[in-house]
Amino acid sequence: MTATANRSDTIDKHAATLADLEKHFGSGVFTCSNFLDQTRIHVSADRAFEILARLKNSLGFSMLVELGGVDYLGYPQRSRPRYEIVYIVLNLDTTERLIVRATLADHPSPEIASVVPLWPGANWMEREVYDMYGIRFIGHPDLRRILMPEEFTAFPLRKDYPLRGRGERHNFTRIARSDS
Amino acid sequence: MAVEAEGNHAPEILTNLPGVGVGSGEALEPPPNTFITRAEDVIDYCVNYGRKYSLWPMPFATACCGIELMAVGASRFDIARFGAEVMRFSPRQCDLLIVAGRVVMKMLPVLQRIWLQMPEPKWCISMGACASTGGIFDTYAVVQGVDRFIPVDAYIPGCPPRPEQILRSILDLQGKIQRGGSLNGTALPEMVAYEKSLEAKRHALAAGKTTLERGDEERYGYRLPGGQAQIGGGESL
Numbered sequence: 001m002t003a004t005a006n007r008s009d010t011i012d013k014h015a016a017t018l019a020d021l022e023k024h025f026g027s028g029v030f031t032c033s034n035f036l037d038q039t040r041i042h043v044s045a046d047r048a049f050e051i052l053a054r055l056k057n058s059l060g061f062s063m064l065v066e067l068g069g070v071d072y073l074g075y076p077q078r079s080r081p082r083y084e085i086v087y088i089v090l091n092l093d094t095t096e097r098l099i100v101r102a103t104l105a106d107h108p109s110p111e112i113a114s115v116v117p118l119w120p121g122a123n124w125m126e127r128e129v130y131d132m133y134g135i136r137f138i139g140h141p142d143l144r145r146i147l148m149p150e151e152f153t154a155f156p157l158r159k160d161y162p163l164r165g166r167g168e169r170h171n172f173t174r175i176a177r178s179d180s
Numbered sequence: 181m182a183v184e185a186e187g188n189h190a191p192e193i194l195t196n197l198p199g200v201g202v203g204s205g206e207a208l209e210p211p212p213n214t215f216i217t218r219a220e221d222v223i224d225y226c227v228n229y230g231r232k233y234s235l236w237p238m239p240f241a242t243a244c245c246g247i248e249l250m251a252v253g254a255s256r257f258d259i260a261r262f263g264a265e266v267m268r269f270s271p272r273q274c275d276l277l278i279v280a281g282r283v284v285m286k287m288l289p290v291l292q293r294i295w296l297q298m299p300e301p302k303w304c305i306s307m308g309a310c311a312s313t314g315g316i317f318d319t320y321a322v323v324q325g326v327d328r329f330i331p332v333d334a335y336i337p338g339c340p341p342r343p344e345q346i347l348r349s350i351l352d353l354q355g356k357i358q359r360g361g362s363l364n365g366t367a368l369p370e371m372v373a374y375e376k377s378l379e380a381k382r383h384a385l386a387a388g389k390t391t392l393e394r395g396d397e398e399r400y401g402y403r404l405p406g407g408q409a410q411i412g413g414g415e416s417l
Binding site: 156163174177 | 284285288289295318323
């Protein structure tokens, strides 16, 4: 079986889902692309929640497999906005797996609607994305840092944050032998 | 033994101390390197002897160094041969902190608290490349050497170190305890002075809110804001 045949199989597998989305939202809301047999739906951040809600409530994608963030600052030949939130959703009945990528423009504090109302399991994943990228999830019940210390002020996975930090790792008091 | 003059039958003293062995009939100089010159020194010697053969380690194992530390406790290497087998997991019962593994900025206050909770006299071994220098983890969250924030008596190189190296550091630490400890103190006097100077230097460096970094950011890849990571330090850095 050739790679082309594989790709067409994948498109066929998602045909019903994509047709439903197309019918429901019309054209221009989202675009689709294929990469390595994976179908991805690109949507802007302000419409992402509607797409995901449709997938969850009407199309049977009951499981949120993964939620992550990407910062494409300085990425070669990049035409879309700087940030992306990647949702991987799974239909447990048909084992259909879709990738939804929501794009966010470059902003000091980007915002997107939280999907915790759809999948409660997104709670900690959105907290991690907020911790690393500073993307605020509107409607999140408890948007705090989850990995970094609470007094940390930067968002370390942003590409404009230096790899070695800004001295936060050494901003502690020193205990000498005479102090202890 | 040197040939003495005829008729001079000075008693021959068998010792390895310098200046004692050659009896010439004159008053002997007190040997410079003996510890038995004062009564307190006798007490210190005995106290140090007891301390160095009864170290109770507190294993602060955060990474793969901890696995090697476990091997040291097992029968093949057997840290019990050196009197340091009583690992306790409460700092209140320990006098030797073994920092085995990388320490991140979220963990460092915990490490400092554990060090402060340990009763005097106490010592610290920084085990492995990560605990001593940060190792390969030169990132925003990993502390580049725990000796920046707590006193360290012995460093072990390696990634992770061989168990023999840990035993070697225990032996070195025992020598340090025997030489430098006293009834009331734990460190060599010159180490105390050195730590004070180091502390003054570090406090001088800490200008403003954050301490300065080591200053070698350009030696390795360093991602500048918005720019590409560079290997080896480009001219534009």
